[in-house]
Amino acid sequence: MIGVIDYGAGNIRSITRGLQAAGAEPHVFDNGGDLAAADAIVLPGVGHAGQLMASLDALGFTGAILDAVGSGKPFLGICVGLQIMFEEQEEGGGRGLGLLSGRVVHIPKTLKTPHMGWSLATTVRSSPMGPVGQTDFFYFVHSYAVDGAEPDCVVATTSYGVTFPSVVISENLWGCQFHPEKSSAAGIRFLGHFADFVARSERQSLAAATG
Numbered sequence: 001m002i003g004v005i006d007y008g009a010g011n012i013r014s015i016t017r018g019l020q021a022a023g024a025e026p027h028v029f030d031n032g033g034d035l036a037a038a039d040a041i042v043l044p045g046v047g048h049a050g051q052l053m054a055s056l057d058a059l060g061f062t063g064a065i066l067d068a069v070g071s072g073k074p075f076l077g078i079c080v081g082l083q084i085m086f087e088e089q090e091e092g093g094g095r096g097l098g099l100l101s102g103r104v105v106h107i108p109k110t111l112k113t114p115h116m117g118w119s120l121a122t123t124v125r126s127s128p129m130g131p132v133g134q135t136d137f138f139y140f141v142h143s144y145a146v147d148g149a150e151p152d153c154v155v156a157t158t159s160y161g162v163t164f165p166s167v168v169i170s171e172n173l174w175g176c177q178f179h180p181e182k183s184s185a186a187g188i189r190f191l192g193h194f195a196d197f198v199a200r201s202e203r204q205s206l207a208a209a210t211g
Contacts, residue, residue, distance in 0.1 A: 002198060003038025005065075006030045007055040011181060015044045015078065018181035022191035024198070032060030040073055040198040041065065044181075045080030049104065049144070050092030052080055062097070069099060072205075074172045074198045082168065082175030083144055091144050099173055102149040111161040113143040121156040121166040121178065128193040129155060129167060136186040138166070138178035145177065172201070 002019060006012050006028050019026040019042070026042070029035050043065070045052065056062045069075050077085045084096040088103035096104070107113050123134045138158075145164035156167035158177070167190075168175045174194055180187030 001038055002026045002040045002042055002195070003029045003035055004042045004044065005035070005056075005061055007052065007059055007061065009047045009052070009055070011044050011046055011179070014181040015042060018188060018191050019195065021188050022195050024191065024195040030059070032056075032062070032064035035061065035064040035068060038068070038073070039202055040075065040194075041068055042076045042078065042194075043081035043084075044078050045082065045084070047080060048091060049080055049084055049089045049096070050094040052084055053089075053094060053096065065097060066099075069172065072172050072201070074194070074201050075099075075174065076194050077173075077175040078181075079142055079177060079179055080144075082177050083142075083146065085168075085173065085175050086146055086149070089144075100149065100153060100168065100170060100175075102146050104144050105147045106144055107142075107164075108161055114141055115143070115160045116141045119158050119160060119166075119178075121158050123156045123167075125152075125155050127155045127167075127169050128197055129190065136189075137183075138176075138180070138186055138190075139182040139184075140166075140178045142177060 016026040083104040085099045086102040090105045118137045153168045153170035154165045158166035166177045180190045
């Protein structure tokens with residue numbers, strides 16, 4: 001069961017429908033106290049990074065996320081949900097969850113922001129998304145992007161005046177700058193890759209528990 005975090009501003013209905021279309025079993029959680037029941041976690045991201053962090057703190061999600069990730073449960077951050085996986089957040093001058101090293105900065109202000117619409121993501125590292133060089137179009141809405149991510153975690157990049165990570169994967173941590181729930185068949189495929197990863201993780205955990 002994949003737990004979808006409802007912090008009061010995410011696109012919950014669309015992401016749960018997208019996960020269902022990808023063959024997953026989503027369940028919405030509105031407080032951190034119950035999140036331990038989930039086998040994996042999805043954090044949809046809409047709005048301001050500072051406000052998102054404040055909401056996660058207020059609803060008890062911050063500690064629950066850190067505990068879940070620390071125990072090896074798969075985690076997927078979407079859009080701002082990806083951004084707060086990193087440390088320093090230029091938006092509001094705040095902090096993120098610090099799950100990955102790097103900072104999040106405003107897209108160059110010489111460009112029209114937000115970056116909104118369909119853009120190409122190109123894989124730069126073999127992963128569950130496919131081999132190096134594979135491309136697909138996804139739907140983006142954002143004014144900030146990750147800068148200084150560790151190269152080993154960057155799976156796909158996108159260019160909009162600058163080139164930024166559009167997919168990151170590091171062990172049990174997944175993140176995408178685009179909105180898979182708004183990205184038609186390509187988005188469902190991406191969510192399907194994550195659902196398959198969750199299923200494999202569950203099988204490995206079960207096998208380890210039973211010896």
